[in-house]
Amino acid sequence: MTSPTQNTYKQYSTHSPEYSIPQEAFDWYDEYAHGLIDRRTFLAKLSKLVALxxxxxxxxxxxLPNYALAEQVSFNDADIKAEYATFASPNGYGEGRGYLVTPASLSGQAPVVLVVHENRGLNPYIKDVARRLAKAGFIAFAPDALHTLGGYPGNDDEGRSMQKSLDKAKIEQDFLAAASFLKAHPASNGKLGAVGFCFGGYVVNMLAARMGEQLAAGVPFYGTPAAKELRANIQAPLLIQLAELDKRVNATWPDYEQDLKANDAIFEMHMYPQANHGFHNDSTGRYDKDNAELAWSRTLNFFKQHLA
Known part of the structure; x- marks a missing residue:
């Protein structure tokens, strides 16, 4: 597929085959996915590319996501055990539910990692991330913010609308309750980590700011920071993963970095070149295989360092 401005486009893989898609399309999708423009406006912008x-x-x-492409670890992989678990959330929506995955060979205690989804509920990609962590030896728990509404509905558009309808403060309390539930798991070694993507990246930053020393390590992928007045409470080491082309989130980084330095926080930030917001999500064309694999290897090493 070619256009008059082909030389300004970057190759993006949709897994089969490769198409040259203008960067603007990915920027528009990010605006749509985060509520900055509505679906009608998003489609109107795309129609301009159709004309080209x-x-x-x-x-x-x-x-758009194709979750059949995102399964790296099968739910029936012999090395893991996957199930669902509920937890009490008295300051949130009363009860939470999530996807709990443990290493099948677990005989003692292990570090635990909370996995926080994007702004659309517990979709198959996030469940697979939990399985990847269990495959690497961690106990992983991925709550679904949409539990009280029946859970992730099976498509992202509806999931986004459902999550938007919920009280953000109560959602945050649900994830705080989930973190406490996981940290107290009978097989937990007492060391709690958290990794999240997009909205989940924000939640990891929020957990670090609210939990203090109760969180042992946090890895926010392209997430905005916690409220400024809370940042001085951060004690957990943070591995901050950002995408070079993610203008929206990156605009918040200089101020966040300044506060982290002022508070003597332990952190490292990696900016992944020519990567879009969502580059770790292998269900869409925003997926950047090389950067995603590098970011994930850094994530596993970071957790092994701080949660052992």
Whole structure:
């Protein structure tokens, strides 16, 4: 597929085959996915690319998730045990529910990692991330903020609308309760880590700011920081993963970095070149395999260092 401005486009993989999609399309999708523009406006912007010679099917394949592509560890993998667990959340929505995955060979105690989804509920990609952690030897728990509404509905658009309808403060309390539930798991070694993506990245920053020393390590992927007045409470080491093309989140980084330095926080930040917001999510064309694998290897090493 070509267009008059082909030389300004970057190659993005939709897993099969590769299409040249303009960066603007990924920026528009990010605006749509985070509520900055509505669906009608998003589609109107895409229609301009159709006029340049792109088909809507090609654009949809590059931008919208195909969760069949995101399974790296099967739910019935012999090395893990996957189940669901509920927990009490008296300051949130009363009860939470999440996807609990443990190493099948676990005979004693192990470090625990909370996995926090994006702004659309517990989709298959996030469940797979939990399985990847269990495969690496951690006990992983991925709560679903949409539990009280029936859980992730099976598609991201509806999931986003459902999550938007909820009280953000209560959602945060649910994740705080989930973190405490996981830390107290009978097989936990008492060392709690958290990793999150997009909204989940914000939640990891929020947990670090609210939990103090109760959180042993946090890895926010392209997440905005906690409220400024809370940042002085951060005690957990943070591994901050950002994408070079993610203008929205990156605009918050200089102020956050300044506060972390002022408070003598332990942190490291990695900016992944030519990567989009969502580059770790292997269900869409925003996925950047090389950067995603590097970021994930850093994540595992960080947790092994701080949670052992």
């Amino acid at each position: 010679g792109f088909s809507m099917s090609v654009l949809s394949a590059a931008l």
